[in-house]
Amino acid sequence: MSDILCRGLVRIFATDGVEVQALQGLDLRVEAGDLVAVVGASGSGKSTLLNILSGLDTPTGGSATVAGTDLATMTARRRVRYQRRTVGFVWQQTSRNLLGYLTAEENVRLVLDLAGGPRRARAARAREVLDLLGVADLADRLPGRLSGGQQQRVAIAVAVANAPRVLLADEPTGELDEATSVEVLEALRSVNEATGTTTLIVTHDPTVSEHVARTVQIRDGRTSTEVLRRRSTDADGTERHVAEEFAVLDRVGRLQLPHDVVEALDLRDRVRLTLQPDHVQVRPDRDENQEAR
Numbered sequence: 001m002s003d004i005l006c007r008g009l010v011r012i013f014a015t016d017g018v019e020v021q022a023l024q025g026l027d028l029r030v031e032a033g034d035l036v037a038v039v040g041a042s043g044s045g046k047s048t049l050l051n052i053l054s055g056l057d058t059p060t061g062g063s064a065t066v067a068g069t070d071l072a073t074m075t076a077r078r079r080v081r082y083q084r085r086t087v088g089f090v091w092q093q094t095s096r097n098l099l100g101y102l103t104a105e106e107n108v109r110l111v112l113d114l115a116g117g118p119r120r121a122r123a124a125r126a127r128e129v130l131d132l133l134g135v136a137d138l139a140d141r142l143p144g145r146l147s148g149g150q151q152q153r154v155a156i157a158v159a160v161a162n163a164p165r166v167l168l169a170d171e172p173t174g175e176l177d178e179a180t181s182v183e184v185l186e187a188l189r190s191v192n193e194a195t196g197t198t199t200l201i202v203t204h205d206p207t208v209s210e211h212v213a214r215t216v217q218i219r220d221g222r223t224s225t226e227v228l229r230r231r232s233t234d235a236d237g238t239e240r241h242v243a244e245e246f247a248v249l250d251r252v253g254r255l256q257l258p259h260d261v262v263e264a265l266d267l268r269d270r271v272r273l274t275l276q277p278d279h280v281q282v283r284p285d286r287d288e289n290q291e292a293r
């Protein structure tokens with residue numbers, strides 16, 4: 001079952017008569033329990049996608065469904081419930097994740113208290129998630145007295161406290177150095193493994209693909225390529241990680257060729273397609289007679 005399903009998602013911003021198509025028919029499917037990274041350059045539409053998935057913005061066209069909730073038609077009341085119960089968020093800036101005047105534990109307690117339930121169970125749950133993120137010993141510290149990586153781990157604890165179906169992380173490593181980024185990505189991965197929470201990480205950092213099994217590239221408001229990593233065992237029993245890049249085909253058969261492929265063959269305007277028994281050939285549209293001359 002898919003926990004995140006976007007079909008032909010369109011978001012157009014109109015300011016002073018100028019239209020910007022931030023999302024241009026984006027397709028994305030994430031199965032329940034999976035961890036997926038969405039990677040793209042600045043301006044590719046990542047934040048726009050995440051704002052829609054988190055219920056902060058609504059699409060201009062197409063559809064977006066998260067854990068069975070249709071985000072385009074959600075009522076204001078349903079939106080509050082969706083944001084409190086169905087999805088958890090981790091943002092890039094600590095100030096957006098944690099209240100600076102509350103300790104790590106109080107930050108977790110706050111979201112649990114808003115959701116209600118027996119008081120004792122809430123206290124136990126707060127300890128449980130801080131423990132899960134390896135920050136139980138920092139429970140009494142204010143965010144200002146935590147390192148960047150520790151702050152993000154507490155932020156993940158806050159985000160998963162109410163056991164959301166889906167965890168959305170927007171540039172969770174954007175303000176961290178390389179070693180700390182790896183630590184936070186590994187924390188997201190271990191929470192995903194331990195709890196089965198469907199997780200979507202949005203980032204401009206292409207090295208994230210080294211840490212997750214599936215990375216989807218977004219370009220000009222559409223998903224363009226995907227990198228899948230899997231473990232493979234050699235004949236001699238050695239285990240290796242194999243990464244393979246795929247182009248993404250949308251529902252009507254459109255394909256975006258990666259930039260390096262287009263440039264390597266100087267493909268422009270039109271290409272020649274030849275259907276082979278088990279593959280399709282794409283060649284430049286050069287006039288062969290002219291070239292022979």
Ligand SMILES: Nc1ncnc2c1ncn2[C@@H]1O[C@H](COP(=O)(O)OP(=O)(O)OP(=O)(O)O)[C@@H](O)[C@H]1O
Pocket residue numbers: 013014015020021022040041042043044045046047048049204
């Ligand atoms: N509120 C808005 N009004 C007008 N244009 C917008 C608005 N939000 C985003 N855009 C435009 O939509 C496009 C996609 O923006 P978006 O912020 O989603 O990209 P991004 O991939 O998240 O980039 P970055 O990594 O720099 O945040 C950009 O051209 C941006 O200028």
